Amino acid sequence: MNKSVYASPDQVSETKRHILTVLVDNEPGVLARVIGMFSGRGYNIDSLNVAEVSNDENISRITIVTHGTSEVVSQIEKQLLRIVPVHSVTNLDQEGSSVEAEVALVYIYISDTNKKKVYQLCDLYRARKIENENNTTIFEIAGASERVNRFIKEINEITKVEIVRSGPVAISSIQKNEEE
Amino acid sequence: MNNEITGAEIVLKSLAEQGVEVVFGYPGGAVLPIYDTLFKQNSIKHVLVRQEGGAIHAAEGYARSTGKTGVVLVTSGPGATNVVTGLTDAMMDSVPIVCITGQVPQHLIGSDAFQECDTTGITRPCTKHNYLVKDVNKLSSVFHEAFTIAQNGRPGPVLIDIPKDVQFASGTYEEKNKIIIPSHRLFEPSPDFEKNKIEEAVELISKAKKPIFYIGGGCINSGPMASKLVREFINMVGSPVTMTLMGLGVVGSSDKNSLGMLGMHGMYEANMAMHECDVMINIGARFDDRVTGRLDAFSPNSKKIHIDIDESNINKTINVDVPIIGDVKQVVEKMITVWKEKKFQIDDKALKLWWDKINKWKDIDCLNYNNEGKQIKPQYAVQRLYELTKNTKTFITTEVGQHQMWAAQFYKFEEPNRWLTSGGLGTMGYGFPAAIGAQVGHPDALVVDIAGDASILMNIQEMSTAVQYRLPVKIFILNNEYMGMVRQWQELLHGGRYSESYTDSLPDFVKLAESYKAVGLRAKTTDELDDVITQMIETKNTVIADIWVTKEENCFPMIQSGSAHNEMMLSKDQKQDKKSAEKGKILV
Numbered sequence: 157m158n159k160s161v162y163a164s165p166d167q168v169s170e171t172k173r174h175i176l177t178v179l180v181d182n183e184p185g186v187l188a189r190v191i192g193m194f195s196g197r198g199y200n201i202d203s204l205n206v207a208e209v210s211n212d213e214n215i216s217r218i219t220i221v222t223h224g225t226s227e228v229v230s231q232i233e234k235q236l237l238r239i240v241p242v243h244s245v246t247n248l249d250q251e252g253s254s255v256e257a258e259v260a261l262v263y264i265y266i267s268d269t270n271k272k273k274v275y276q277l278c279d280l281y282r283a284r285k286i287e288n289e290n291n292t293t294i295f296e297i298a299g300a301s302e303r304v305n306r307f308i309k310e311i312n313e314i315t316k317v318e319i320v321r322s323g324p325v326a327i328s329s330i331q332k333n334e335e336e
Numbered sequence: 337m338n339n340e341i342t343g344a345e346i347v348l349k350s351l352a353e354q355g356v357e358v359v360f361g362y363p364g365g366a367v368l369p370i371y372d373t374l375f376k377q378n379s380i381k382h383v384l385v386r387q388e389g390g391a392i393h394a395a396e397g398y399a400r401s402t403g404k405t406g407v408v409l410v411t412s413g414p415g416a417t418n419v420v421t422g423l424t425d426a427m428m429d430s431v432p433i434v435c436i437t438g439q440v441p442q443h444l445i446g447s448d449a450f451q452e453c454d455t456t457g458i459t460r461p462c463t464k465h466n467y468l469v470k471d472v473n474k475l476s477s478v479f480h481e482a483f484t485i486a487q488n489g490r491p492g493p494v495l496i497d498i499p500k501d502v503q504f505a506s507g508t509y510e511e512k513n514k515i516i517i518p519s520h521r522l523f524e525p526s527p528d529f530e531k532n533k534i535e536e537a538v539e540l541i542s543k544a545k546k547p548i549f550y551i552g553g554g555c556i557n558s559g560p561m562a563s564k565l566v567r568e569f570i571n572m573v574g575s576p577v578t579m580t581l582m583g584l585g586v587v588g589s590s591d592k593n594s595l596g597m598l599g600m601h602g603m604y605e606a607n608m609a610m611h612e613c614d615v616m617i618n619i620g621a622r623f624d625d626r627v628t629g630r631l632d633a634f635s636p637n638s639k640k641i642h643i644d645i646d647e648s649n650i651n652k653t654i655n656v657d658v659p660i661i662g663d664v665k666q667v668v669e670k671m672i673t674v675w676k677e678k679k680f681q682i683d684d685k686a687l688k689l690w691w692d693k694i695n696k697w698k699d700i701d702c703l704n705y706n707n708e709g710k711q712i713k714p715q716y717a718v719q720r721l722y723e724l725t726k727n728t729k730t731f732i733t734t735e736v737g738q739h740q741m742w743a744a745q746f747y748k749f750e751e752p753n754r755w756l757t758s759g760g761l762g763t764m765g766y767g768f769p770a771a772i773g774a775q776v777g778h779p780d781a782l783v784v785d786i787a788g789d790a791s792i793l794m795n796i797q798e799m800s801t802a803v804q805y806r807l808p809v810k811i812f813i814l815n816n817e818y819m820g821m822v823r824q825w826q827e828l829l830h831g832g833r834y835s836e837s838y839t840d841s842l843p844d845f846v847k848l849a850e851s852y853k854a855v856g857l858r859a860k861t862t863d864e865l866d867d868v869i870t871q872m873i874e875t876k877n878t879v880i881a882d883i884w885v886t887k888e889e890n891c892f893p894m895i896q897s898g899s900a901h902n903e904m905m906l907s908k909d910q911k912q913d914k915k916s917a918e919k920g921k922i923l924v
Contacts, residue, residue: 181518185457185468231651231652234650237648238648
């Protein structure tokens with residue numbers, strides 16, 4: 157609604173976080189089409205995740221976390237559907253309940269003084285140490301973004317870290333019949 | 337294998353199977369194999385333009401006047417970048433175009449090779465879909481899908497980028513009917529869901545006391561039958577109807593229900609009726625900002641029905657009460673059936689009161705202008721052009737600016753597909769090449785480009801094309817030596833500081849025409865005007881008619897940016913209040 161230069165500023169509903177899941181043909185340029193639509197029309201991408209989900213049919217699933225008013229998000233959905241290789245767009249917040257998770261890999265700088273605290277915290281959050289050839293301390297934590305956020309905040313208070321996050325992926329948790 | 341042919345041959349074979357008769361193009365290194373194949377055949381005609389930008393506007397003019405898909409063939413690099421404006425124009429105005437671009441051979445892609453550019457990357461946001469074809473065996477299926485996508489649902493431009501090695505490679509051709517396009521790649525309306533909405537809409541119309549139909553270009557894209565049905569339905573209801581710039585001709589100008597065009601330079605009565613209506617029926621229009629004016633004051637008391645084939649247009653800028661996603665022809669056909677079945681009848685008494693009110697607005701005579709003296713008023717020039725061409729099958733194209741609005745206001749269109757103008761993108765330089773395309777599609781018709789002196793220079797090189805193909809296109813220049821619309825905005829909003837809007841050193845348009853071996857005519861006074869127009873029509877050659885018009889005429893009525901439908905300016909003397917003028921200044 158407020159995309160037009162002629163829009164009235166007083167007609168705005170609440171801005172919320174939305175997770176959109178987009179099924180697309182896995183063909184060259186399809187990701188560029190999707191993200192180009194966002195940047196071209198001035199929408200936000202908070203995080204983006206894409207991977208092939210079915211080898212035989214050549215379909216990828218793109219999970220996009222965005223924020224906006226319900227009018228803006230509904231416009232985003234419709235604009236996504238105009239893209240030729242897009243199969244479907246689902247707004248998981250409108251679907252009802254959904255499950256979301258993300259993965260973070262955390263390189264933790266460890267010294268003798270903070271070692272104990274680090275391992276305690278990792279235990280608490282069930283962050284798993286990943287073995288690697290250089291024997292550096294890299295932990296993997298998976299779960300809802302909130303939980304990953306909390307872990308990162310707390311570990312940051314203990315020591316220096318480097319972080320990479322996948323951004324959330326999500327799926328509807330509503331029961332479906334197998335034929336569907 | 338014996339049944340293998342080259343990629344270039346597949347291109348031509350695909351075009352032929354798609355029923356393509358003419359291609360607008362310009363050769364270059366990366367499309368030479370296709371041009372070589374073109375040379376060896378006779379079924380498809382090629383029109384050589386003088387700049388690629390001309391090719392795509394010509395294809396647009398061809399497509400919009402014939403209802404067929406326009407085809408463009410250009411080379412890589414600059415060939416491709418030169419069509420970007422036209423692709424965007426076709427995207428905005430929903431014109432079916434298939435644009436073929438050459439690309440450097442695959443092993444050179446990414447090496448900054450000569451005339452290489454990322455064509456699919458550059459054109460992604462300005463096409464409905466595009467392809468880079470790497471496998472010659474997929475070429476024919478890509479072509480058939482491209483033509484379907486260009487025409488399906490809301491039409492638009494589709495681009496196919498073909499590396500030179502793919503044009504040379506051998507592969508198999510697949511016929512159109514062997515190609516299965518997955519349904520998610522196309523638009524398919526869901527008839528069951530929309531049926532309820534249609535009944536709801538028709539009932540709403542039947543209860544209206546102050547209805548108005550608001551008709552857009554979607555009705556034209558839906559085919560001539562759609563316009564017929566829309567007229568029929570409006571007649572059954574007895575409602576007033578207004579059309580957007582893109583929708584002119586859907587309902588004839590002389591139709592008793594027609595209020596003419598609405599919007600920024602639309603008719604006073606049309607805008608007032610939009611503002612005061614109680615039920616608005618938008619068929620194939622998209623609440624463009626030129627139409628709505630200020631959104632929070634747009635038709636505040638109406639229930640709105642919106643029929644559109646593109647769901648993203650629903651609630652994009654204006655919230656509607658009854659959205660119907662579908663093709664105009666199919667939807668209106670069903671609406672008529674429902675209206676008849678349920679024996680709906682509109683409240684005659686209320687409708688009469690509504691018409692009385694509208695007729696009072698009409699009495700203001702918003703297009704009135706001072707036509708004294710020997711100098712030609714631009715409005716008068718268009719009026720005379722209309723009077724002297726109205727009995728001929730005439731196509732009117734325009735460039736962009738004041739002349740475009742005067743053409744829309746003063747030329748009366750009775751049929752769809754006769755009016756070709758760049759609406760969404762507002763592309764100066766569109767009209768002349770579009771006229772060339774329309775003339776190619778209709779060799780025996782009269783095609784007139786109503787132009788301004790500034791716009792015409794943007795694609796003047798196409799004179800050479802028009803003359804080469806003996807296309808008797810008429811260029812009717814309303815010459816005021818200004819970029820008139822820029823000057824008008826500077827006068828109204830920027831204190832009359834005419835920054836760079838005066839064109840010094842204009843060419844002598846008569847001599848310019850003659851230098852191309854075309855005919856140049858000039859009218860300086862009202863006495864000369866009719867003779868020049870008559871001579872222009874009778875000349876069986878490309879003509880430039882240079883009409884000297886009063887220089888500082890403004891285009892009225894006008895809704896200034898940021899104002900509402902009921903705040904129209906009828907003349908320069910009627911000043912807008914300063915606050916809203918300031919607010920409007922930042923808008924486009």
